[in-house]
Amino acid sequence: MKITKLLAALPGGFLLLYASTTIAQSPQDGSWLDTDANWNTPGAAIPVAPDLEYSNLSECEQVFRSPRLYEDALVAAAGWTLSGPAYIFGDTTVVTGMANADGMCRPFSYQIFVFVDGDFAGTLSPVLMDSRTDGSLFNVYLYREDSLNAAFNRYSPDDPLCCASAESSLFYSIEATAEGPVLVPQLPADTIDRSLPE
Numbered sequence: 001m002k003i004t005k006l007l008a009a010l011p012g013g014f015l016l017l018y019a020s021t022t023i024a025q026s027p028q029d030g031s032w033l034d035t036d037a038n039w040n041t042p043g044a045a046i047p048v049a050p051d052l053e054y055s056n057l058s059e060c061e062q063v064f065r066s067p068r069l070y071e072d073a074l075v076a077a078a079g080w081t082l083s084g085p086a087y088i089f090g091d092t093t094v095v096t097g098m099a100n101a102d103g104m105c106r107p108f109s110y111q112i113f114v115f116v117d118g119d120f121a122g123t124l125s126p127v128l129m130d131s132r133t134d135g136s137l138f139n140v141y142l143y144r145e146d147s148l149n150a151a152f153n154r155y156s157p158d159d160p161l162c163c164a165s166a167e168s169s170l171f172y173s174i175e176a177t178a179e180g181p182v183l184v185p186q187l188p189a190d191t192i193d194r195s196l197p198e
Contacts, residue, residue, distance in 0.1 A: 028127040028128075028135065029133070029134040029135050030134040030135025030136075030152055030153075030154055030155075030168065031134075031135075032125070032126050032127065032135070033135060033152060033154070033168045033170060033187070033188065033189040033191070034188050034189070034191075035187060035188060036187045036188055037187070038184055038185060038187070039122075039123075039126035040121070040122030040123065040182050040183045040184065040185075041122075041182065042121075042177040042178075042179035042180045042181065042182040043179035043180045044120065044122070045120070046074060046075065046078045046113065046120050047078065047111065047123065048078045048079050049078060049079030049080045049081075049097065049099040049109075050099050050109060050128065052099060052100055052109065054100075055099075055100050056100060056101045056102065056103065056105075056108075057081055057098075057099075057100060057101055059101070059105070060101040060105035062105070063083060063101070063105045064081055064082060064083065065082040065083060065084065065085075065086075066082070067082060068086075069086055069088075069093060069095070070118050071086070071093045071095050071113070071115045071118060072086065072095055074113075074115070074118075074120070075095050075097045075113050076097075078097075079099070080097025080098065080099060080111070081097060081098050081099070082095065082096065082097060083096045083097065083098045083107050083110065084096045084107075087140055087142040087148075088142070089142045089143070089144060089145055090144075090145035091116055091117040091145055092114070092115070092116055092142060092144075092145045092146070092148075092174065093114070093115045093116075094112060094113070094114050094115075094124075094140055094142055094148065095112070095113045095115070096110060096111075096112050096113075097110065097111055097112075097113060098110035098111075099128070102130075102131060102132075106131035106132065107129075107130075107131050108130045108131060109128045109129075109130065110128065110129050110130075110131075111123050111124075111125065111128055111129070112124035112125065112137060112140065112150070114148070114172075114174070114183045116145070116174060116181035117181075119180050119181055120180075121174055121180070121181040121182055121183040122182060122183030123183070124137060124140070124150050124170075124172070124183075124185075125137065125152075132153070132161045132162070133153070133155060134153065134154055134155040134164070135152055135153070135154070136152060136153045137150055137151070137152050137153075138151055138152065138153055138167075139151040145174070146173060146174045146175075147171070147172070147173055147174070148171075148172050148174075149169060149170065149171050149172070150169075150170050150172070151167055151168070151169050151170075152167060152168045152169075152170065152189070153167060154166035154167055154168050154191055163194075164194070165193065165194055165195055166191055166192060166193050166194055167191070167192060167194060168189035168190065168191040169189060169190045169191075169192075170185055170186065170187065170189040170190075171185075171186040172184060172185050172186065173186065
């Protein structure tokens with residue numbers, strides 16, 4: 001079984017491989033949703049969780065999810081704490097990992113990882129996200145093995161933390177390449193004002 005073999009191989013070189021491919025990520029705003037650049041590349045390593053000076057995770061174990069899937073184990077091995085459900089459609093799996101949490105145990109410094117048949121295809125955001133901030137993901141829809149959609153909060157400077165005044169919807173396709181699968185966002189995202197009547 002894939003996950004058993006993976007866990008048996010974790011000591012030593014496996015973790016060093018991930019440590020050597022750390023991607024510097026910092027929580028940022030959602031301005032990337034208005035651009036058209038793809039940050040995902042085929043054959044890329046899974047980003048390693050950031051080493052934070054302060055962590056609230058020890059107070060939030062009730063929201064953790066234990067690894068059950070091969071893809072879960074890959075994300076956990078890169079230093080992430082699993083959060084929320086895994087989404088699966090055929091060979092495609094979507095997993096959420098967080099590096100911190102706020103006082104209400106909402107995910108902070110979190111990222112969403114996409115896999116195809118166990119191979120890493122990319123992330124849903126080029127930067128880490130914090131709950132209740134601009135660009136934070138609040139929903140994922142995995143329609144088919146090669147197509148998914150994600151929804152992100154869009155805050156203006158005057159918005160209260162509870163209520164972003166807008167949201168962005170972004171479609172992604174998954175393309176097969178010689179180097180492996182790659183997640184391709186259809187940027188720029190579609191953004192709507194939540195205060196306007198539908």
